[in-house]
Amino acid sequence: MNTAEELDKLLTELKPRLLAYIDEADPKSSNYNPQSLGTFHEPKFLKQEFIQDDNLDEPCSETKLFEIIDKVLKYSVNTWNPGFLDKLYASNNPIGVISDILLSMLNTNSHVYTVSPVLSVLENYIGKKYASLFYENETCGGLTFSGGSWSNITSLQLARSLKYPDTKTKGNAGYKFAIYSSKHSHYSVEKAAILLGLGAENVFKVNVDEDGVMDVQELEAIIEKTKADGYTPLYVNATAGTTVFGSYDPFVEISKIAKKHNIHFHIDGSWGGNVIFSEKYKNRLNGCQYADSITVNPHKMLGIPNTCSFLLLPDVSNFQTAMSLKAPYLFHGRESGDDENYDLADGTMGCGRRSDAFKFYLGWLYYGKEGFAKRVDHAYKIMEYFVDKIKSNDDFKVVGPQSPQCLQVCFYYHPPSVSTRDNTEITRFISRKLHKLGKYLVDFSPNPVDDSQGEFFRVVFNSPTLTNEIIDDLINSIIEVGKEL
Amino acid sequence: MNTAEELDKLLTELKPRLLAYIDEADPKSSNYNPQSLGTFHEPKFLKQEFIQDDNLDEPCSETKLFEIIDKVLKYSVNTWNPGFLDKLYASNNPIGVISDILLSMLNTNSHVYTVSPVLSVLENYIGKKYASLFYENETCGGLTFSGGSWSNITSLQLARSLKYPDTKTKGNAGYKFAIYSSKHSHYSVEKAAILLGLGAENVFKVNVDEDGVMDVQELEAIIEKTKADGYTPLYVNATAGTTVFGSYDPFVEISKIAKKHNIHFHIDGSWGGNVIFSEKYKNRLNGCQYADSITVNPHKMLGIPNTCSFLLLPDVSNFQTAMSLKAPYLFHGRESGDDENYDLADGTMGCGRRSDAFKFYLGWLYYGKEGFAKRVDHAYKIMEYFVDKIKSNDDFKVVGPQSPQCLQVCFYYHPPSVSTRDNTEITRFISRKLHKLGKYLVDFSPNPVDDSQGEFFRVVFNSPTLTNEIIDDLINSIIEVGKEL
Numbered sequence: 001m002n003t004a005e006e007l008d009k010l011l012t013e014l015k016p017r018l019l020a021y022i023d024e025a026d027p028k029s030s031n032y033n034p035q036s037l038g039t040f041h042e043p044k045f046l047k048q049e050f051i052q053d054d055n056l057d058e059p060c061s062e063t064k065l066f067e068i069i070d071k072v073l074k075y076s077v078n079t080w081n082p083g084f085l086d087k088l089y090a091s092n093n094p095i096g097v098i099s100d101i102l103l104s105m106l107n108t109n110s111h112v113y114t115v116s117p118v119l120s121v122l123e124n125y126i127g128k129k130y131a132s133l134f135y136e137n138e139t140c141g142g143l144t145f146s147g148g149s150w151s152n153i154t155s156l157q158l159a160r161s162l163k164y165p166d167t168k169t170k171g172n173a174g175y176k177f178a179i180y181s182s183k184h185s186h187y188s189v190e191k192a193a194i195l196l197g198l199g200a201e202n203v204f205k206v207n208v209d210e211d212g213v214m215d216v217q218e219l220e221a222i223i224e225k226t227k228a229d230g231y232t233p234l235y236v237n238a239t240a241g242t243t244v245f246g247s248y249d250p251f252v253e254i255s256k257i258a259k260k261h262n263i264h265f266h267i268d269g270s271w272g273g274n275v276i277f278s279e280k281y282k283n284r285l286n287g288c289q290y291a292d293s294i295t296v297n298p299h300k301m302l303g304i305p306n307t308c309s310f311l312l313l314p315d316v317s318n319f320q321t322a323m324s325l326k327a328p329y330l331f332h333g334r335e336s337g338d339d340e341n342y343d344l345a346d347g348t349m350g351c352g353r354r355s356d357a358f359k360f361y362l363g364w365l366y367y368g369k370e371g372f373a374k375r376v377d378h379a380y381k382i383m384e385y386f387v388d389k390i391k392s393n394d395d396f397k398v399v400g401p402q403s404p405q406c407l408q409v410c411f412y413y414h415p416p417s418v419s420t421r422d423n424t425e426i427t428r429f430i431s432r433k434l435h436k437l438g439k440y441l442v443d444f445s446p447n448p449v450d451d452s453q454g455e456f457f458r459v460v461f462n463s464p465t466l467t468n469e470i471i472d473d474l475i476n477s478i479i480e481v482g483k484e485l
Numbered sequence: 486m487n488t489a490e491e492l493d494k495l496l497t498e499l500k501p502r503l504l505a506y507i508d509e510a511d512p513k514s515s516n517y518n519p520q521s522l523g524t525f526h527e528p529k530f531l532k533q534e535f536i537q538d539d540n541l542d543e544p545c546s547e548t549k550l551f552e553i554i555d556k557v558l559k560y561s562v563n564t565w566n567p568g569f570l571d572k573l574y575a576s577n578n579p580i581g582v583i584s585d586i587l588l589s590m591l592n593t594n595s596h597v598y599t600v601s602p603v604l605s606v607l608e609n610y611i612g613k614k615y616a617s618l619f620y621e622n623e624t625c626g627g628l629t630f631s632g633g634s635w636s637n638i639t640s641l642q643l644a645r646s647l648k649y650p651d652t653k654t655k656g657n658a659g660y661k662f663a664i665y666s667s668k669h670s671h672y673s674v675e676k677a678a679i680l681l682g683l684g685a686e687n688v689f690k691v692n693v694d695e696d697g698v699m700d701v702q703e704l705e706a707i708i709e710k711t712k713a714d715g716y717t718p719l720y721v722n723a724t725a726g727t728t729v730f731g732s733y734d735p736f737v738e739i740s741k742i743a744k745k746h747n748i749h750f751h752i753d754g755s756w757g758g759n760v761i762f763s764e765k766y767k768n769r770l771n772g773c774q775y776a777d778s779i780t781v782n783p784h785k786m787l788g789i790p791n792t793c794s795f796l797l798l799p800d801v802s803n804f805q806t807a808m809s810l811k812a813p814y815l816f817h818g819r820e821s822g823d824d825e826n827y828d829l830a831d832g833t834m835g836c837g838r839r840s841d842a843f844k845f846y847l848g849w850l851y852y853g854k855e856g857f858a859k860r861v862d863h864a865y866k867i868m869e870y871f872v873d874k875i876k877s878n879d880d881f882k883v884v885g886p887q888s889p890q891c892l893q894v895c896f897y898y899h900p901p902s903v904s905t906r907d908n909t910e911i912t913r914f915i916s917r918k919l920h921k922l923g924k925y926l927v928d929f930s931p932n933p934v935d936d937s938q939g940e941f942f943r944v945v946f947n948s949p950t951l952t953n954e955i956i957d958d959l960i961n962s963i964i965e966v967g968k969e970l
Binding site: 010015020069093109146153367368 | 562576600606638855
């Protein structure tokens with residue numbers, strides 16, 4: 001059997017399984033089964049199901065292989081089910097699967113042009129197209145990193161390297177850098193500070209208002225204070241769509257403060273940056289053009305396969321200026337004379353890289369800018385429908401912004417009949433029960449404003465297959481399950 | 486049209502293209518075309534072929550989509566062709582494609598157990614299985630990172646965090662850390678030092694012998710010297726399979742020195758670590774069990790799809806000890822009481838993560854340990870065949886180790902008839918010409934021992950589809966093309 005025949009055989013076995021898997025999770029299909037999301041199992045159970053060491057010594061039979069593949073599908077969360085409302089991403093989609101298959105077929109590495117000519121050209125192209133939505137600079141552009149955290153980490157390295165280039169050779173020695181970010185920002189800012197040897201203590205957390213928005217007056221006061229204390233202010237991170245409340249920081253004001261104090265101004269728009277595609281909601285990003293770097297993840301709001309995260313810059317050449325080591329055995333400078341760099345790893349802190357940008361390119365081509373805009377607008381419509389519904393029911397209470405700025409809604413469900421139970425108990429009971437029913441997977445979170453109030457639901461309305469009917473059913477399901485308390 | 490129908494339609498269009506693409510690159514197929522590797526095109530040409538901005542506004546037609554997909558395949562390097570000898574990885578394989586499709590279907594995120602139960606259990610499982618090949622400790626294990634560089638970077642963070650935990654809060658302040666690595670090690674060690682705020686100057690590069698192997702006496706002398714100069718020795722990186730010569734450092738001796746001076750001992754086995762599967766060649770890794778961390782990339786020598794890189798530890802709990810922030814909105818500790826961590830991102834410096842470990846699990850299941858062993862042994866046999874052949878031809882000259890320790894061979898081709906040309910000119914001319922013929926893609930490198938000798942070929946014999954006949958043809962092709970000089 002030659003290689004194509006072998007692949008053909010495996011694909012022929014696999015395809016009906018995949019189509020059935022998608023189909024039972026699709027509200028538009030006659031095979032739709034709302035409970036196809038899958039239910040919770042303990043690690044202990046899954047270990048018993050999967051782990052048999054002698055499986056790994058000799059090649060397995062095709063029968064055995066597909067037995068295990070069937071179990072992988074059966075015991076995983078079926079994210080194609082619209083009831084997957086747990087995280088800031090939703091299901092894949094057909095063109096996303098196609099793009100992953102193509103990348104798998106090419107199986108190359110977009111680190112140098114020689115081995116990935118098309119992928120490198122397309123990454124530069126789509127990075128620039130994407131950046132142009134945020135920036136007016138002719139020179140703007142972007143590269144992909146393996147997740148929003150790595151984009152944020154890279155932006156901090158960029159800030160340090162551009163503003164204090166001697167740190168590349170000498171390290172942090174001689175500087176006492178300070179970083180600023182809101183209390184509601186993602187933990188990757190703190191992790192970046194730790195990784196870069198700046199220390200978690202030197203990340204100054206700025207207070208937020210009741211909607212989770214950074215207090216810019218406090219930001220400025222803290223900067224002044226740290227300067228007086230001998231710090232070198234390096235980097236301020238603002239968030240477009242915070243993790244818990246989905247809030248947007250005031251970018252125009254922050255940019256002015258950053259400029260005044262010579263601080264790198266980064267926007268972490270991993271989650272909320274893609275409202276840029278919507279005419280109706282893009283104003284949430286006002287001032288983003290002043291940012292020195294922006295993280296945006298198409299794998300979240302736009303449904304590009306996981307992971308796909310961009311770091312966008314007003315001047316794309318800064319990637320190389322900040323990161324390059326010029327390793328002569330790898331980067332041969334063959335393309336010198338051209339105005340762009342195509343040996344993309346030279347602009348990163350890594351080397352080998354999967355071309356996540358290609359997935360975004362193919363999705364954009366397939367749906368068009370128009371398609372992404374529709375997706376974002378539909379998600380907002382669903383979110384707003386849900387908010388309206390629960391606001392008119394006294395047993396629900398929205399937490400944080402009463403008109404959420406992004407696609408998640410934070411709320412308590414606490415009917416008078418269970419008044420003796422605390423919020424955490426109610427939230428966890430309902431969340432787990434919904435999961436056990438295999439219909440809805442919803443997340444919960446401690447209350448970042450007042451911990452004593454207990455944990456609330458944080459439900460994310462991102463899937464394009466969501467309908468008002470499903471939202472009604474979700475609300476009814478919460479109420480139904482709540483009766484068991 | 487519902488979602489499954491849409492995917493079915495796209496797959497039906499795609500499949501014959503993929504099978505034909507693989508088939509023409511397969512020496513075992515009657516459709517084999519040696520020139521299917523693809524030839525070199527300038528970025529300017531590819532930009533003209535692909536970039537039309539109006540493509541991205543509205544959704545494209547299916548015809549347009551497949552027109553572009555056809556061009557992506559046509560103008561990419563077909564890594565399934567055995568003539569792809571340029572980098573330290575080779576083609577994908579049928580089970581690799583299947584594993585990528587499954588990950589794409591699941592489209593989840595192996596950061597927390599709730600959304601990726603099976604993938605998290607399997608990552609822990611296969612990480613431990615893999616680590617057990619290197620370590621005897623019951624507690625050993627591993628996690629995947631998005632490439633060897635990120636595994637190496639993570640190991641440095643691990644070293645700093647475990648040995649000097651106050652750096653997590655305070656940064657590097659108060660320490661003047663020193664790092665040691667050989668002159669032939671990968672640039673990611675230097676990038677890691679820059680990223681972690683230690684500074685490139687504080688990476689002390691140890692000399693190598695003529696085979697590219699670290700001089701351990703010099704290592705110890707440098708450590709003593711840096712200590713006397715007030716440095717805190719932090720981390721020594723040894724390499725299993727260096728990038729250019731494929732050399733293995735002497736791990737037993739290095740481990741003793743590291744232990745004596747309380748230094749974290751890391752092995753970068755991104756390329757050469759997987760000889761562990763071969764009974765014949767695993768002794769190159771003698772002493773690896775003393776390493777505090779080991780990087781190994783199954784996407785290189787084992788043909789798992791790009792990217793798949795593991796960081797292995799003698800005690801897997803060190804991932805969390807070193808990295809965790811305990812973010813309460815994400816990590817709910819649901820699985821507490823179990824002996825293992827299943828919220829995998831908690832043990833990394835990132836958050837969202839594609840489950841690269843699953844590709845390795847499925848490949849291991851399909852081929853068995855036995856299959857990986859055969860693959861490694863076959864590759865060595867081919868490499869040794871090539872070395873024997875060129876050694877008996879006076880126009881070729883092997884550079885570096887005369888009996889290469891890993892799968893790449895470095896050599897000059899310089900027949901007397903072109904005595905007036907320098908090596909760099911000859912090497913680049915032949916390399917580019919072979920690429921233009923669409924038959925062989927081979928890399929070249931500056932001579933790291935004596936730059937004045939000029940650039941040489943570095944050819945990597947990693948593909949399982951290589952045969953002695955192809956090697957003979959490669960040698961003949963070099964000689965043929967050389968006649969044009």
